[in-house]
Amino acid sequence: MCMTCGCSETPLAARFASSGNLISVDPAEHRRIRVEQDILARNTRGAERNRGWLAERRCVALNIVSSPGSGKTTLLERTIRDLASTRVITVIEGDQATANDADRIRAAGARAVQINTGTGCHLDAEMVARALPDLDPPAGSLVMIENVGNLVCPALFDLGERAKVLVASVTEGDDKPLKYPHMFRAARLILLSKIDLAPYVPFDRARFAAAVTEVNPHATIIELSATRGDHLDAWYAWLNEVSV
């Protein structure tokens, strides 16, 4: 009996093996195929298509990542209101459930599309490709993609963005960059948010900055507070630079 699938064929290879006349006509003989195929290739191709779609409209997308509760949505609301007269911003909101964040963004005055990932822990290029035509961002606008709050998986999935922006807050640990190095490494800009709360929490900003440098020497760090308005001008200046 064939040992591979249990069929009644006696493998030819086995019959010829003893005589040294090994021939490769046995249906059950195993062959190895070299593949060398990138497992995320489909996502990467989708991301390239998104980039092309955005480029045709002269739009630039940013992939905003963080753990849940770091203040991504609050920062976007404030940014939309502050830049209302100078910059058109549209938003793709990713959450496992609810349309709460898209509602908040619309209330701030921007076009928004909500993606609910269900059990999914990150956005992928295909989800963004489906959301873009609904969002229909005006030519030259900035598309903010607020990813699912998660510092692990979104690092792997290119969405077609120009850069990843990581938001970390002073109410989290100052060793976060060392605990989640992949995400901190993937980000071009790191925003340290809620610095208005810094006097009340044991967050060591120098230790945080050193940890970022250790993991990602090329990242820019901007400390800010979206509620009190600290250093938002630096964030807005960065947005102008990155979308040129």
Added chain:
Amino acid sequence: MHELGIAMEIAELAAARAGDQQVHRIVIEVGAFTAVLPDALAFAWEAATEDSALAGSTLEIVTVAGRGACRRCGAEQAMPAIFTRCACGGTDLAVLAGEELRIRELEVSARCA
């Protein structure tokens, strides 16, 4: 969590490549810096392939250790973590290996009648 999606992607790519041949083994490379847990992926593999033509196939995960070259002194070295300090004091290392996430090889046979 994302391992299930990755397992399904591997299953789809392998099935497409194998065509009507029976797949017995799939060898994949997972770099140390990919944020993919080999154990979680192996667990997800069973769920992703049950009731499919790939059911019963083996997913062999080859972990690729991190290697890098210091951008300051050029020294090539093992990278035990994504943030590795070079002996020269440099912290900026170009990753040479450890970011792989790819199918290396399939082991197939013709399907028996």
